[in-house]
Every structure is written in C-alpha cells, then in structure tokens.
Amino acid sequence: MATTTAPAPTVGFDLDMTLIDSRPGIRACYQALAERTGTYIDADLAVTRLGPPLAEELINWFPEDRIAEMADLYRSMYPAFAIEATLEMPGAREAVDAVRAAGGRAIVVTAKYEPNAKLHLEHLGIHPDEVVGNLWAEQKAEALREHGASIYVGDHIGDVRGARKADALALAVATGPCSAEELSAAGADVVLDDLTQFPGWLADYRPVRA
Numbered sequence: 001m002a003t004t005t006a007p008a009p010t011v012g013f014d015l016d017m018t019l020i021d022s023r024p025g026i027r028a029c030y031q032a033l034a035e036r037t038g039t040y041i042d043a044d045l046a047v048t049r050l051g052p053p054l055a056e057e058l059i060n061w062f063p064e065d066r067i068a069e070m071a072d073l074y075r076s077m078y079p080a081f082a083i084e085a086t087l088e089m090p091g092a093r094e095a096v097d098a099v100r101a102a103g104g105r106a107i108v109v110t111a112k113y114e115p116n117a118k119l120h121l122e123h124l125g126i127h128p129d130e131v132v133g134n135l136w137a138e139q140k141a142e143a144l145r146e147h148g149a150s151i152y153v154g155d156h157i158g159d160v161r162g163a164r165k166a167d168a169l170a171l172a173v174a175t176g177p178c179s180a181e182e183l184s185a186a187g188a189d190v191v192l193d194d195l196t197q198f199p200g201w202l203a204d205y206r207p208v209r210a
Contacts (some may be wrong), residue, residue, distance in 0.1 A: 006103050008103035008104035008105075009099070009102070009149075009151055009165065009205075009207065010044045010077075010097075010104055010105040010107060010147055010148050010149045010150060010151075010167070010209070011099045011104055011105070011106055011107070011149060011150075011151045011152075011153065011202075012104075012108070012109045012140075012143070012144050012147070012149040012151065012152040012153065013095070013096070013106065013107070013108050013109070013128070013153045013154070013155070014042045014108075014110055014152075014154035015038070015107065015108055015112055015121075016051065016110065016111075016122065016156060016176070017050055017051070017089070017093075017144070017155045017175055017176030017177070018135065018153060018154050018155045018159075018175065018176065018195070019088065019089055019092040019095075019096075019108065019121075019195075020086050020087065020088055020089060020092065020120055020121075020124065021086065021087045021088070022048075022050065022082065022086045022120070023047040023050070024085040024086065024087070025071065025078075025082030025084070025085035025086040026043075026046070026050065026082055027043040027044065027046070027047050028043075028081045028082060029077055029078050029081040029082045029123050030043035030046050030047075030074075031043050032058075032077055032081050033074050033079045034061075036073070036077070037062075037070070039061055039062060040061070041061045041091070048177060049177050050176065050177060051111065051136075051156035051158055051159075051176060051177060051178075052073075052111065052136060052156075053111050053136050054074060054113070055067050055068075055071055058071060058074070064208075075113050075116065077082075078113070078116050079116065079119055082116070082120075083119050083120060083123050084115075084123065086120055086123070086124075087124075088124045088126065089175060089195055090194055090195065090196050091194055091195030091196035091197070091198060091199075092126060092195055093124075093125075093126055094195070094196070094198075094199055095153070095195040095198040095199065096126055097199075098198060098199035098202050099202065102202060105130075105147070106129055106132070107128055107129055107130040107132065107133045107143070107149060108121065108128045108131045109135055109140045109143045109149050110132070110133050110135070111136035112133050112134075113133055113134065113169065114131065114133025114134055115133075115170075117131055117133045118131050118133075122202060130147060132147075135162075136158060136162075137158035137159075137161045138161050138162055138165045139164050140162030140163075140165075140166070141147065141163075141165035144163070144168050145166050149166065149168050150168050150169060150207060151163075151169045151171055151205075152169070152170060152192065153171045153172075153173065154170075154171075154172060154173070154176075154185075155172065155173050155175050155176030155177070155178065156176055156177065156178050157178050157182060157183060158184035159172065159185075160172055160183060160186040161186065164187055169189050169190070169207075170188045170190075170193045171188065171189065171190045171191075171192065171198075171201075172184075172186075172190070172192070172194050173193070173194050173198075174191060174192070174193055174194070175193075175194050175195070180193075
C-alpha cells in the first residue's frame with residue numbers, strides 16, 4: 001500500500017518579541033524622537049506594548065494631525081538607533097532553521113515597516129524565505145494565505161487573530177506583552193513558553209487532514 005506524507009509546512013513568524021527583542025532599540029528610538037521633537041514620550045512604557053502599528057503608540061504622545069509626520073520621522077531615524085541595539089529572542093534562529101530542516105519555508109509577517117524589518121533580520125543573520133511588513137492582526141491573513149502558511153507563530157493576541165483568519169494553526173509564545181492565559185483565551189491552538197520549545201514541537205507536529 002502506498003503511503004503519503006503531508007507536505008512540509010510553510011510557517012509564518014511575527015517579528016517583535018517573537019523573533020527579536022527590539023525593546024532596547026525601540027526605546028532608544030523613542031528617546032531620540034522625544035529629543036528631536038521636544039515632546040515627552042515615556043519610552044519605557046511604550047516598549048511594554050509592542051505589537052500594534054506604530055500610529056497606535058504615537059497617538060498617545062502627539063496630536064492626531066501630526067501622526068503621519070511623526071511616523072515618517074520615527075521610521076527614518078529607526079535604522080540609526082534601533083538596529084544594532086536589538087537582540088534575537090532565545091531560540092529564534094533555531095526555530096527558523098527547524099522549519100528549513102523539515103523541508104518547509106519560513107516567512108516573517110509583521111506590522112513593522114518592511115524595510116526596517118529586513119534590516120533587523122539582515123543584521124542578526126536570520127534569513128527567512130520571505131518578509132512581509134506593514135500588516136497587523138487580521139491583515140496578516142493576507143500574506144499568510146498568499147504564501148500558503150499553515151502555521152503562524154506570534155506573541156500577541158493580534159497574531160492569534162491573524163492566524164485564525166487565515167485558517168492557520170495559531171501558535172503563540174509567551175514572550176511579549178500578552179500572558180499565556182491571554183493568548184489561550186484569544187484562541188491560540190498552542191502556547192509555548194518561548195521559541196526554544198518550537199523545534200521539538202515541530203518535530204512532533206502532524207497536521208490534521210480534512
């Protein structure tokens with residue numbers, strides 16, 4: 001009797017607080033933005049709520065009619081202040097490598113401005129097959145479907161929502177602003193402590209066939 005093997009999966013990964021710890025870099029960039037504009041920004045507070053689009057943070061510090069201008073300024077300053085200060089999360093490189101070792105494809109789908117997302121990954125030497133930026137929460141389903149991702153890994157309830165809209169398995173890591181309990185309540189199919197547990201999980205993963 002012939003046997004069939006499920007195709008190797010395409011796995012999507014979020015970026016901030018999933019693959020990279022960008023808090024030091026983002027804190028430095030907010031501090032520089034505050035100095036440049038003369039506007040008070042609590043950078044330590046801002047880095048506790050990473051995940052949503054930049055505009056959702058900037059609205060706490062600037063008038064609505066200046067958000068687009070400030071977002072452009074922040075993004076232009078970002079490479080000088082945020083890239084070198086950012087670290088990879090424990091297990092990030094190994095998680096991407098595990099997907100490749102299984103014959104799959106690893107993509108990054110993030111709300112971050114795409115050119116800056118690519119700078120982070122290049123600087124850290126993490127090389128996914130594709131990087132798609134500027135997508136948040138349910139918007140991430142667009143890229144996940146386009147690239148055929150059957151698993152999406154993220155640290156925020158917005159990532160869970162994006163995975164579920166794409167009909168992908170929602171795998172959450174409790175390394176960002178959302179607790180394991182919050183991630184489970186949002187509908188995560190799997191919650192891991194961090195990405196160091198991902199290769200073992202993937203090795204045992206068997207997709208459910210319809």
